[in-house]
Amino acid sequence: MTVGDIYRAQHARSLADREGFWLEQADAIDWYRRPDRALDDSRAPFYRWFPGGELNTCHNALDRHVDAGHGDRLALIYDSPVTGTQRRYTYREFRDATAELAGAIAALGVDKGDRVIIYMPMIPEAAMAMLACARLGAIHSVVFGGFAAKELVSRIDDCAPKLVLAASCGVEPARIVEYKPLLDQAIDMARHKPAHCLVLQRPQCKATMVDGRDLDWATFVAGKPPAACVPVAATDPLYILYTSGTTGQPKGVVRDNGGYCVALHWSMKNLYGVAPGEVWWTASDVGWVVGHSYIVYGPLIYGATSILYEGKPVGTPDAGAFWRVIAEHKAVALFTAPTAFRAIKREDPDGKLLKKHDLSRFRTLFLAGERGDPPTIEWAQRLLKVPVVDHWWQTETGWVICGNFVGLELMPVKPGSTSVPAPGWDLQVLDAEGHAVKPGEIGAIVGKLPMPPGTFPTLWNADDRYRQAYLAEYPGYYKTGDAGFIDADGYVSVMTRVDDVINVAGHRLSTGQMEEVLASHDAVAECAVIGVADELKGQVPLGFLVLKAGVEQPDSEIVAEVVRMVRDRIGPVAFFKTAVVVARLPKTRSGKILRGTMQRIADSQDYKAPATIDDPAVLNEISVALKPAGYARK
Ligand code: COA
Ligand code: AMP
Numbered sequence: 001m002t003v004g005d006i007y008r009a010q011h012a013r014s015l016a017d018r019e020g021f022w023l024e025q026a027d028a029i030d031w032y033r034r035p036d037r038a039l040d041d042s043r044a045p046f047y048r049w050f051p052g053g054e055l056n057t058c059h060n061a062l063d064r065h066v067d068a069g070h071g072d073r074l075a076l077i078y079d080s081p082v083t084g085t086q087r088r089y090t091y092r093e094f095r096d097a098t099a100e101l102a103g104a105i106a107a108l109g110v111d112k113g114d115r116v117i118i119y120m121p122m123i124p125e126a127a128m129a130m131l132a133c134a135r136l137g138a139i140h141s142v143v144f145g146g147f148a149a150k151e152l153v154s155r156i157d158d159c160a161p162k163l164v165l166a167a168s169c170g171v172e173p174a175r176i177v178e179y180k181p182l183l184d185q186a187i188d189m190a191r192h193k194p195a196h197c198l199v200l201q202r203p204q205c206k207a208t209m210v211d212g213r214d215l216d217w218a219t220f221v222a223g224k225p226p227a228a229c230v231p232v233a234a235t236d237p238l239y240i241l242y243t244s245g246t247t248g249q250p251k252g253v254v255r256d257n258g259g260y261c262v263a264l265h266w267s268m269k270n271l272y273g274v275a276p277g278e279v280w281w282t283a284s285d286v287g288w289v290v291g292h293s294y295i296v297y298g299p300l301i302y303g304a305t306s307i308l309y310e311g312k313p314v315g316t317p318d319a320g321a322f323w324r325v326i327a328e329h330k331a332v333a334l335f336t337a338p339t340a341f342r343a344i345k346r347e348d349p350d351g352k353l354l355k356k357h358d359l360s361r362f363r364t365l366f367l368a369g370e371r372g373d374p375p376t377i378e379w380a381q382r383l384l385k386v387p388v389v390d391h392w393w394q395t396e397t398g399w400v401i402c403g404n405f406v407g408l409e410l411m412p413v414k415p416g417s418t419s420v421p422a423p424g425w426d427l428q429v430l431d432a433e434g435h436a437v438k439p440g441e442i443g444a445i446v447g448k449l450p451m452p453p454g455t456f457p458t459l460w461n462a463d464d465r466y467r468q469a470y471l472a473e474y475p476g477y478y479k480t481g482d483a484g485f486i487d488a489d490g491y492v493s494v495m496t497r498v499d500d501v502i503n504v505a506g507h508r509l510s511t512g513q514m515e516e517v518l519a520s521h522d523a524v525a526e527c528a529v530i531g532v533a534d535e536l537k538g539q540v541p542l543g544f545l546v547l548k549a550g551v552e553q554p555d556s557e558i559v560a561e562v563v564r565m566v567r568d569r570i571g572p573v574a575f576f577k578t579a580v581v582v583a584r585l586p587k588t589r590s591g592k593i594l595r596g597t598m599q600r601i602a603d604s605q606d607y608k609a610p611a612t613i614d615d616p617a618v619l620n621e622i623s624v625a626l627k628p629a630g631y632a633r634k
Pocket of ligand 1: 121144145146147170172177283284285288290312313314336337339340343368369504505506507536572573574575
């Protein structure tokens with residue numbers, strides 16, 4: 001046996017004996033009715049996993065552990081340095097609180113298949129809200145707190161929720177983010193009006209309630225008869241999670257129940273190498289897919305203890321915050337974004353703060369959400385002296401596409417690579433004509449259909465968009481939207497997006513959406529937004545504005561206004577802080593804006609004017625315009 005044989009055998013079987021492999025994994029889940037088979041491919045390219053199966057995801061995450069005698073085991077540890085609070089819930093306590101909340105939600109008329117928007121910060125009630133919806137077979141859609149009201153509007157109108165579950169505020173280190181005014185504004189603007197909002201009043205800020213529509217969480221929920229788990233089809237949606245597309249209209253990624261439960265359970269053991277009852281920590285946000293899968297569903301379905309952390313890697317109170325949490329709660333693994341480690345490294349490059357804490361139980365660091373740059377990975381390896389595993393995934397896929405399957409066996413770590421494909425993924429790298437490239441050559445990374453369980457079966461109310469956006473360009477394959485290469489050992493490196501998605505501090509954002517906002521400014525004739533390299537955040541957005549003829553308003557005023565507009569319409573998380581005014585944009589003769597070349601110029605990289613460029617002189621103008629802002633130093 002050589003290292004990697006165990007992984008290779010499992011991966012090969014997942015493709016050659018799909019039914020056998022996945023039905024075996026499905027045994028780890030409690031079913032009311034066992035699935036007839038693993039895959040339903042009768043409506044390809046719309047695949048469904050575990051047809052005929054009936055289950056309840058909340059039962060699998062909570063009740064079954066209590067029923068199995070683990071009711072006193074900790075399910076959730078809430079650690080909130082921003083409010084100075086900690087709370088612990090056993091599986092029994094968490095099940096009971098969730099069942100009571102589900103009872104309250106049911107009393108508001110929410111039924112199987114109804115949608116519920118959850119607009120809440122990193123507090124235990126957010127996880128409870130997700131699970132309470134799952135308990136009733138209702139479909140939740142969590143909206144990240146760093147988005148502006150308009151982002152809520154597009155989600156409300158797209159999924160038409162009966163109910164919104166909200167908290168009065170989020171707590172950022174430097175300010176209280178009042179959620180309720182944003183929610184009120186969003187409901188005013190939306191075409192669809194949810195019947196009710198159940199609002200959790202946090203001590204940090206009291207929300208004003210709208211009579212007849214809004215209900216106080218604490219008083220309304222208390223004493224409601226607990227709701228039982230409702231059986232749903234394996235193929236029924238568990239949640240919708242909106243993610244950035246190429247336009248202002250986000251894509252509603254649909255997640256099913258059965259495939260997701262099976263995949264997450266498999267991953268906790270075989271990818272993350274955690275045992276039930278151990279403490280697991282994902283430092284992300286329930287507003288992102290990583291939070292859905294590995295703060296809430298994955299660890300709980302598996303019977304581990306999950307830490308829910310309301311804080312930052314630095315500043316709450318210092319760059320030792322992560323070490324404190326790991327040591328205090330005896331976490332065996334941490335999953336976070338490389339940007340968090342860059343932030344820690346910047347403040348404490350020698351890791352002095354680590355020495356104050358006992359990390360003897362800590363076994364593995366997992367990174368994802370953006371490219372894991374080798375210097376950060378190597379720094380973390382040196383500091384923590386444990387394997388640092390970069391793994392690649394997307395909102396669409398729900399769990400990992402590539403990783404190092406520590407629970408099976410740790411394969412060699414190659415900094416800069418996300419290691420090898422997860423079971424069910426048959427990946428290829430294709431050139432512009434759709435032909436496979438040689439090992440080591442960069443191209444578009446695609447996955448042969450069907451994708452494994454847990455991945456998205458479609459987009460909410462948008463089968464055509466699903467097909468167009470992901471399946472049309474390479475028939476028979478899922479287009480990941482990422483470019484990279486596969487080396488001779490089968491290791492996959494993910495280098496960049498092929499579309500206008502950028503990754504800012506592990507947050508996925510659309511430059512196309514930002515361009516729509518800039519273009520709506522009265523003085524702007526044309527615009528472009530690109531992602532430029534940033535030492536801390538990986539990438540940050542940078543805008544280019546071409547003004548309408550005759551505009552007399554000073555450039556600086558226009559720039560300040562568009563910065564404000566992006567913050568107001570997309571949200572602070574977009575981190576749009578800079579724009580430059582230019583006379584014209586570089587374009588091809590057919591009128592396509594040369595964003596890639598602009599990015600190379602801004603990042604001070606070598607660039608060549610493409611053969612199709614309309615007027616090469618524009619590139620020099622761009623370079624000159626960027627220098628005062630600190631870009632294009634070459
Ligand atoms: N609710 C409201 N506002 C939020 C928010 C939330 N949940 N999260 C972030 N914001 C706001 C911040 O307050 C900030 O606003 P400001 O412009 O008024 O200061 C803005 O959005 C940008 O926030 P952030 O990206 O967090 O930048 P930062 O400079 O405050 O912190 C890091 C930098 C690296 C510490 C931070 O980005 C981080 O922890 N990143 C990890 C990301 C992550 O876990 N991603 C999940 C994928 S695994
Ligand atoms: P999200 O849907 O928000 O999870 O973002 C998914 C995108 O983040 C992917 O398409 C990649 O572009 C990027 N990404 C996530 N993980 C990695 C990784 N480990 N390496 C490189 N890019 C990553």
